[in-house]
Amino acid sequence: ILDQRLKKVVSYIPQGAVLADIGSDHAFVPCYCLQQNLVEKAIAGEVNVGPMEAAQAQVALVQLEDKIDVRLGSGLTVLTPGEATAITIAGMGGTLISTILEEGKANLSGEERLILQPNVDAVDVRKWLLANGYALLSEAIVKENEKIYEILVAQKGEESVYADDSEQREWELYFGPQLMREKAPAFVEKWQTEQQKRKYILEQMRQGTESDQLQEKIVKIEQLIQKMEEVTH
Ligand code: SAM
Structure with a gap:
């Protein structure tokens, strides 16, 4: 049930994680992860009632109500700090993702792995991560149905991927330090x-x-x- 974009996102979730998928819509990511025995349990967060109900329906359909908790609320506010060990936020603009992170800082323990998939403006996400002491562990870029998506993986830690030179760093934030070195098709x-x-x-x-x-x-x-x-x- 998962497309290539979301499969790539899922590939960065550590085995045995407690997953929070924010902006989960149909909860496809949490359902898939549990069906694959990748995660122990999951939380599906949604700010809108329609998608939240779609998530509940999907979770019921695959009989995972005891493993996936569907919650209504904005961004990370549905979480208590430390509750999740991996957080996915996918399929939104980078500006919205960075706002969700900024507004939900108090709901993070700092131990979580963040797996972020901005549709546009990935630069905003990289800037937020850098400003908040997150190291960029990996970056990926995938093309599907004529659309191109970036995926950023981060965890708290020393930032070493960016250049010291401030102009060079600005470009790395814009294009992605790893992506601009790799130059994938x-x-x-x-x-x-x-x-x-x-x-x-x-x-x-x-x-x-x-x-x-x-x-x-x-x-x-x-x-x-x-x-x-x-x-x-
Ligand atoms: N994550 C799925 C994916 O990548 O396919 C669904 C992406 S869908 C385009 C974006 C979802 O994010 C919508 O269901 C929307 O209701 C939800 N959303 C938008 N802002 C949000 C917020 N602040 N907190 C939680 N969910 C939000």
């Missing part, structure tokens, strides 16, 4: 597509009336395009 495709989009925007901007503000924006986009060129070669 999906990574190259993602940033080539983004580059094309920026080139189009740039053309539109160049046709606009000249102003210092516009000029500044143009220079920024030119730098970004140049960097996208570099990382995809």
Whole structure:
């Protein structure tokens, strides 16, 4: 029942974990993990009633009510600190994921492994992790149904993956330090597509009336395009 994207997310959950899947929707991830005997038990968190009910229905269907606790609430507020040893947050924007982490800091023990799959704006997630003392353990990028997804795995600890140089670090946060070294086909495709989009925007901007503000924006986009060129070669 799991697609490739979520299978990749699941591959980073340690054996025997107590899992909290936040924004669980149909609770497919917790159900799959229990069916595979990967986790001991799980919590499925949902902020919306519709998806929460879908989660409850799915859990009942596979008769895992004694192992999966479906909870209604925003983000990590459904958890008490230390209750989960692995937390998955998948299928949302990176800005929302970083907000969920920021607002739920008090609900973390700091021991959990975080497995985060932002659909867009992974940079926001990396910045939150770095600012909050999390080490980026792994990064992955997968393509499925013409969409490309990034997966970030983190745990509290010394951060050593980023460059000391602040400009280089900014780019690593943007593209992903490991991903930009590996240059997997999906990574190259993602940033080539983004580059094309920026080139189009740039053309539109160049046709606009000249102003210092516009000029500044143009220079920024030119730098970004140049960097996208570099990382995809
Ligand atoms: N995690 C699943 C996946 O990756 O396929 C479902 C992703 S679905 C697109 C996003 C889910 O996150 C929705 O069911 C939505 O209700 C839920 N959600 C959004 N904001 C949330 C929050 N602050 N706390 C908990 N769940 C949230």
